[in-house]
Amino acid sequence: MIAFIARRLGISVFVLLAATIIIYVMTALSGDPLADLRQEQGPDREEKMRVRSERMNLDVPIPVRYLQWLGGLLSGDLGVNREGQSVAIILGNALSATLQLVVAATVMAMLIGITVGIISALRQYSGFDYTVTFMAFIAFSLPLFWLAVMLKQYIAIEFNTWLRDPVIDPPVIVVVSLISGLTWGALTVGTQKARLTSFAIGAAVAAVFLTFLSATRWFADPGLGTVVIGLLAFGTAVGVTALFAGLQYRGPLYAALAAAGVGTALSAVMPGLLVDPTWLELFGLLLLTVAVCVGLGYALGGLQRRQAVTASVLTGVVTAGLIFMDALLNAFSAYSRRMRGRPIATIGSNTPNFRGDFWQLTLDSATHLLLPTMALILISLATYTRYSRASMLEVMNQDYVRTARAKGLPERTVIVKHAFRNGMIPITTLIAFDFAGVIGGAVVTESVFGWKGMGNMFLEGLRTVDPAPVMAFFIVTGGAIVICNMLADILYAYLDPRIRLS
Amino acid sequence: MTLSVSAPSGDAQGMTIVARTQGQLVRRRFFQHKAAMAGLTVLLAIVVLAFTSVGFGPFDGWWKYNWTQTGTVVNGGQPTLTLWPFSLGEHPFGQDNVGKDYFALVMRGAQQSLLVAFLVGIVATTVGTLVGSLSGYFRKWTEAVLMRWTDVMITIPVLLIAAIVGRMAGGSGIIVLGLALGLVIWPQLGRLVRGEVLSLREREFVEAARAIGTRPRRIIFKHILPNTLGIIIVSATLTIANAILLESALSFLGVGVQPPDISLGQLISFYQGAMLTRPWLFWWPGVFIIAIALSINFIGDGLRDAFDPRQNRVRA
Numbered sequence: 001m002i003a004f005i006a007r008r009l010g011i012s013v014f015v016l017l018a019a020t021i022i023i024y025v026m027t028a029l030s031g032d033p034l035a036d037l038r039q040e041q042g043p044d045r046e047e048k049m050r051v052r053s054e055r056m057n058l059d060v061p062i063p064v065r066y067l068q069w070l071g072g073l074l075s076g077d078l079g080v081n082r083e084g085q086s087v088a089i090i091l092g093n094a095l096s097a098t099l100q101l102v103v104a105a106t107v108m109a110m111l112i113g114i115t116v117g118i119i120s121a122l123r124q125y126s127g128f129d130y131t132v133t134f135m136a137f138i139a140f141s142l143p144l145f146w147l148a149v150m151l152k153q154y155i156a157i158e159f160n161t162w163l164r165d166p167v168i169d170p171p172v173i174v175v176v177s178l179i180s181g182l183t184w185g186a187l188t189v190g191t192q193k194a195r196l197t198s199f200a201i202g203a204a205v206a207a208v209f210l211t212f213l214s215a216t217r218w219f220a221d222p223g224l225g226t227v228v229i230g231l232l233a234f235g236t237a238v239g240v241t242a243l244f245a246g247l248q249y250r251g252p253l254y255a256a257l258a259a260a261g262v263g264t265a266l267s268a269v270m271p272g273l274l275v276d277p278t279w280l281e282l283f284g285l286l287l288l289t290v291a292v293c294v295g296l297g298y299a300l301g302g303l304q305r306r307q308a309v310t311a312s313v314l315t316g317v318v319t320a321g322l323i324f325m326d327a328l329l330n331a332f333s334a335y336s337r338r339m340r341g342r343p344i345a346t347i348g349s350n351t352p353n354f355r356g357d358f359w360q361l362t363l364d365s366a367t368h369l370l371l372p373t374m375a376l377i378l379i380s381l382a383t384y385t386r387y388s389r390a391s392m393l394e395v396m397n398q399d400y401v402r403t404a405r406a407k408g409l410p411e412r413t414v415i416v417k418h419a420f421r422n423g424m425i426p427i428t429t430l431i432a433f434d435f436a437g438v439i440g441g442a443v444v445t446e447s448v449f450g451w452k453g454m455g456n457m458f459l460e461g462l463r464t465v466d467p468a469p470v471m472a473f474f475i476v477t478g479g480a481i482v483i484c485n486m487l488a489d490i491l492y493a494y495l496d497p498r499i500r501l502s
Numbered sequence: 503m504t505l506s507v508s509a510p511s512g513d514a515q516g517m518t519i520v521a522r523t524q525g526q527l528v529r530r531r532f533f534q535h536k537a538a539m540a541g542l543t544v545l546l547a548i549v550v551l552a553f554t555s556v557g558f559g560p561f562d563g564w565w566k567y568n569w570t571q572t573g574t575v576v577n578g579g580q581p582t583l584t585l586w587p588f589s590l591g592e593h594p595f596g597q598d599n600v601g602k603d604y605f606a607l608v609m610r611g612a613q614q615s616l617l618v619a620f621l622v623g624i625v626a627t628t629v630g631t632l633v634g635s636l637s638g639y640f641r642k643w644t645e646a647v648l649m650r651w652t653d654v655m656i657t658i659p660v661l662l663i664a665a666i667v668g669r670m671a672g673g674s675g676i677i678v679l680g681l682a683l684g685l686v687i688w689p690q691l692g693r694l695v696r697g698e699v700l701s702l703r704e705r706e707f708v709e710a711a712r713a714i715g716t717r718p719r720r721i722i723f724k725h726i727l728p729n730t731l732g733i734i735i736v737s738a739t740l741t742i743a744n745a746i747l748l749e750s751a752l753s754f755l756g757v758g759v760q761p762p763d764i765s766l767g768q769l770i771s772f773y774q775g776a777m778l779t780r781p782w783l784f785w786w787p788g789v790f791i792i793a794i795a796l797s798i799n800f801i802g803d804g805l806r807d808a809f810d811p812r813q814n815r816v817r818a
Contacts, residue, residue, distance in 0.1 A: 012657075015657050030666055031669065145767075146791065477659055
């Protein structure tokens, strides 16, 4: 294993080195770095040109310049851009913004995409499956920048305007309810009557829910409250138990319900305790939650101890997430007032000079992240959906799945234990492959939303024929791609022991 | 060639069994694929519309306006297209702020975007196929060199290398841009072809060809490549669909097609600021990009099903 990692890293270093040569030389050849100064009229033109030539070493040939840059890199110096600013400092500022965007989009796309893919594989050739397939094709064909501009216009600007008087129009309620009903109807297997029933239930629940949100003007001052948190937490407990342990055993169910109960009881007092926490404190609380849930699962699990621990920990973490969301939403109306009623941001990665407590600052990042992430998710979402669907279909057709069914295992065990685990093996390679695409997408998204991230640094460097920022962008992204690829290989070998890392 | 073989047992049951060649089977399956046929129809319609309406090269089009001529802005430049009852009106897609007819602009943009995309597809497919088959067939140092080169190219995010290439070639016209982009996005296809060639070269028919002294060139082109045709055609199609999106993204970022050339992405970038006052300037090029990419993706899907019908099997 260690030998494999060392060897892989060794090869990767050479591959990256070769790539830096290509990129450096091509960037340096892509234009005239003095073009803007040549146009300029003024007495100090010659002087400016001399200063820039000296700073960028334009007097020496490109290979020598590359070697100088490489020497700097090896001693930890990323060089200066043509204005003389340190690239390391620019990169430091840009990195966190881009990282937030890329990580948020990748994680969301994976969660949603894999879930939808599996469901559509399990309901192959249903209405839901066809709709998902068609949507995936649309997503493959959507230009990202176009979508981003559309989101900016119709979600941000119109949504902000709508927030002043957040009443949902009856036609919107009708349409959304119908879509909800159709989704549930399409997901149901069985007779015409069963489908119609789930259509009716799905539509009715959505209609009542939306009417309630509209009537109480929930969007003006959102929040969950103890009752909703409790309902969602107990629902999660039952769902998670059904998925990971089955409902026929009492132990795991009691453990998960206990976790949900503790969480709900705490949700009433938590907001008072979490007035202005730090991320570190929250992380500590999360660890405490996990520890308590492990204890609950261990104590109440009985014979199904392992499944009980899984179920209660997942329930506990989801409930903790709900409490966090509730606190965040409670801060929304104050935040919205501070933003003069236009909370969903369209430009930048945070409001300049914004100060406030933890919740305000987190909301500020979240509202800025919302639209770029939505746009960026879309490119990988379709890929994850299609691949996990194909992979799941492949697995469901294997002999060991037939064997599992033949020996009388419940369908839940067949899918979760036998099919799902094996179906996810090919997805690991996709993660690495997809990551490169998301980075490219981040450049486009940042450009639309005016983020001062790495994409901006790269484009600015390219426009001004300045290799240093371009190279910094590549070192980070290329390095990330190499590491992602290696992690995918290791994960692959871990999931499929037949593969040896050598 | 269609052979009519009437097997006795089939005849007895009143069936005629028709023997079909591989090509005929593939064509039949492709033409029965509804989504692919719809895609093909839409794509052909767009190509014909784009190239005949405003003319191409020395040929004049039937549309009354040109993409360069300005005019007086009528009614704020609103689009005059109505679908029911159908009428084009004076400016079906509206006008921009200096009175250029937007239909002519979008048609010209679609022409150039299609040209770039097809160029990229052809170049990438040719290079990818050559590299893949050479490195797969000859192994040893040919493979080592070509595959290390592919490894290097795959480490670089496509958008990064494409943006640099676009910055270098964008100013020299769309032909150069298409060729240059094709030269940097072939590695995926090259790997795919190599994998196929690697498995084919161990097969008996290749061994037999080698045993009777056939030259490598003939083996590659006559024995191996025809068997990889399916994979090559499918990935060429998908490469073209991706190239449409890549070109428009580059043009949007300002490192793709440069004025005086027009492309769909460049139109969106150019009129992005007019989103609030003249939203149609933003809508039309986007709709055309989606329509082109979607129809090519559907064609690719149909081709994949036609070449490899095993994927279509209904599974338990």
